[in-house]
Amino acid sequence: MQDRISKRVASVPPSGIRKFFDIAATMQDVISLGIGEPDFVTPDVILQAGLASLSRGETRYTSNSGTIELRRAISQKTEALYGVHYDPESEILVTVGVSEALYLALTALLDPGDEVIVPEPCFVAYTAEVVFAGGSPVTIATQFANDFQVTGAEIEAVLTPRSKALLIGYPNNPTGAVLSRQRLEEIAQVAEKHDLIVLSDEIYDRLVYGEHRHVCFASLPGMRERTIHLGGFSKDYAMTGWRIGYACGPREVLEAMRKIHQYTIMSAPTMGQAAAVTALTDPQAEEAVQAMIASYDRRRRLMVDGLNSIGLTTFEPQGAFYAFPNVEISGMDEDTFAWTLLAEEKVAVVPGTAFGAAGKGHVRACYATAYEQIEEALERMQRFVRRHG
Numbered sequence: 001m002q003d004r005i006s007k008r009v010a011s012v013p014p015s016g017i018r019k020f021f022d023i024a025a026t027m028q029d030v031i032s033l034g035i036g037e038p039d040f041v042t043p044d045v046i047l048q049a050g051l052a053s054l055s056r057g058e059t060r061y062t063s064n065s066g067t068i069e070l071r072r073a074i075s076q077k078t079e080a081l082y083g084v085h086y087d088p089e090s091e092i093l094v095t096v097g098v099s100e101a102l103y104l105a106l107t108a109l110l111d112p113g114d115e116v117i118v119p120e121p122c123f124v125a126y127t128a129e130v131v132f133a134g135g136s137p138v139t140i141a142t143q144f145a146n147d148f149q150v151t152g153a154e155i156e157a158v159l160t161p162r163s164k165a166l167l168i169g170y171p172n173n174p175t176g177a178v179l180s181r182q183r184l185e186e187i188a189q190v191a192e193k194h195d196l197i198v199l200s201d202e203i204y205d206r207l208v209y210g211e212h213r214h215v216c217f218a219s220l221p222g223m224r225e226r227t228i229h230l231g232g233f234s235k236d237y238a239m240t241g242w243r244i245g246y247a248c249g250p251r252e253v254l255e256a257m258r259k260i261h262q263y264t265i266m267s268a269p270t271m272g273q274a275a276a277v278t279a280l281t282d283p284q285a286e287e288a289v290q291a292m293i294a295s296y297d298r299r300r301r302l303m304v305d306g307l308n309s310i311g312l313t314t315f316e317p318q319g320a321f322y323a324f325p326n327v328e329i330s331g332m333d334e335d336t337f338a339w340t341l342l343a344e345e346k347v348a349v350v351p352g353t354a355f356g357a358a359g360k361g362h363v364r365a366c367y368a369t370a371y372e373q374i375e376e377a378l379e380r381m382q383r384f385v386r387r388h389g
Helices: 016-024 044-055 068-082 097-109 125-132 152-157 181-193 251-264 270-281 283-309 334-345 371-388
Strands: 092-095 115-120 136-141 163-169 197-201 227-232 245-248 363-366
Touching: 044 270, 044 283, 068 092, 068 227, 068 245, 068 270, 092 097, 092 251, 097 125, 097 163, 097 197, 097 227, 097 245, 097 251, 115 125, 125 136, 125 163, 152 181, 163 181, 181 197, 245 251, 270 283, 283 371, 334 363, 334 371
Parallel strands: 115 136, 115 163, 163 197, 197 227
Antiparallel strands: 092 245, 227 245
């Protein structure tokens, strides 16, 4: 049946993250720094809200757009945090995770051959979902020397008459970079000048550290009207398995996305939506988020300082929960490094090229795991680098 598979789907390789995760799962005593998933259980107040929803017998479909309670809570969040108002009735759609929201947006917007500009390294699904939606990804390599910041000039340099959209994800997976306001304003000027739609994946918006602050792209002057704002609960609230995300944007685009959502999904999980309302509205949930951020920050310092001390030069992540060390000191490429480290020291990291060609020479190490596990992983990596460096 291989020749029956569509060329579009066959052209996209399997996720490089999952390959390592699946292999590591078969081994004993492996410390996984691979999967980008919080090690926290969903905060209890949120968990109890989901259980209460089930106890009330709320097991049917919700509105295709999501419950009005959740859409109102999302609207209140974006306005309170970023000063951007979205109409809960027509400008917010609740989805099965942010990945569905991204797929819906791309499918609603793209015609065959339309180009989407994607800075790399980036989340593994970005270019794949552009292809699945019938578009053509045009990638831009960001660099360690520039703090993995994409510039307006770099975007403008790759524009063609077929350029339709720009897809950005900051705080960034896998680098941990956070775009400065200056860079965001540059990008906004290019988007306005060339009439680009901007898909802004802000799933890690709450996970920023130190003096850095997240700037919602839609909050920039003139950008609300041309931005699809994507957010969710998986990372900030340790709710990966609940599968709740959302999209906010202009009514016309949201209507088109809702149409696809109606025919493919129907509605996001009902109990997950009830839990998400509590995540956004209960003070105990906010306290839990702040405690998780503080814990990630402590782990971040351990990871970055540890990697740098053993010779794996590491950009200091400003957001999310990933470090992206350069591994060239080992004399190996990123793929060989990851495989050999897993085989010899049972530490799982992900080759940087899983996130695009710009990840060459790097690996991604997730610090959303226990502090003691990170300490042990660093000891193993130090032994490994001494043997091979």
